[in-house]
């Protein structure tokens with residue numbers, strides 16, 4: 090049993106085959122269709138698809154004009170791509186501690202005190218990268234209020250949160266941010282195999298995102314710097330990349346997006362079932378901020394482990410491996426990875442440290458049956474009851 094996996098239908102397969110039989114495998118209309126459908130679903134004006142969530146994050150950092158040596162703050166607990174995207178540009182990265190008992194996201198109070206501290210030394214960040222852990226929305230409103238006060242831009246890394254809601258609007262509507270990014274890796278809410286998308290309401294950002302993903306090249310008459318020399322003419326105006334999503338994958342994305350409401354309902358039902366049926370005093374589950382609806386990308390437990398004995402996390406993983414059930418840990422705090430660790434002091438992130446030492450993700454995905462879910466719950470009960 091996997092902790093997460095894709096659910097691909099016959100109509101998904103037909104959509105992909107349809108593109109394979111058409112003229113355009115890339116740079117055709119399927120990409121535009123997928124972008125328009127996603128923008129409409131989340132309530133944003135513009136969407137740009139990418140060949141991964143990571144490339145969408147990198148392009149977003151370029152689009153909001155981050156430059157070498159700018160400072161960027163990132164949620165301390167996330168997948169490494171949330172911070173790497175700023176590193177690609179040569180930015181300095183620092184981390185903001187999370188709220189360990191409410192959503193496992195950036196804590197607005199920790200953010201505010203970090204700004205107060207930082208004002209004394211004078212170096213404010215240019216941007217903040219906010220993560221919605223496991224699909225549970227960060228408390229965006231107070232975070233955006235603080236950032237606006239200091240002129241700090243916000244990118245939402247919503248890789249987990251397609252379909253989640255914050256105060257009755259979908260994550261991705263960018264009410265409280267400059268750009269929001271989704272990932273379509275197979276473990277995420279919907280999949281294109283690999284893929285991502287950046288959403289924004291700002292037309293300048295939208296233009297820049299589209300330039301960055303295609304070599305920095307412009308073709309259309311209105312966007313040229315030099316007068317067109319003829320119908321063959323295009324010009325490179327900035328240094329971009331080839332970060333494009335092919336139409337084959339965009340067709341899969343549109344088809345998967347049609348299934349998203351069903352996926353969300355299944356995940357919510359499974360999450361509520363876990364909440365009702367896991368009744369173990371050493372185990373607690375993720376709580377949401379008021380006004381938040383999670384997409385339930387992950388079901389994260391916080392467990393009271395001992396370091397080495399029969400109640401250690403290693404021994405839980407072994408116990409579940411013998412049951413053929415995949416567990417996971419989301420995530421090793423980014424500042425603990427060897428690439429980052431020499432520059433950061435763990436003791437500055439007490440909540441992230443506490444969270445990480447207790448975190449376990451149990452299986453949750455749109456293809457999980459109640460029967461399989463019962464095996465997970467039964468496994469937890471048996472593990473934590475031993476010795477009692």
Ligand SMILES: *Cc1c(COP(=O)(O)O)cnc(C)c1O
Nearest residue numbers: 141142143168170248272273274
């Ligand atoms: C998956 C993920 C990414 C990267 O997305 P890819 O599509 O795999 O490049 C970035 N941030 C977070 C939080 C993720 O979970």
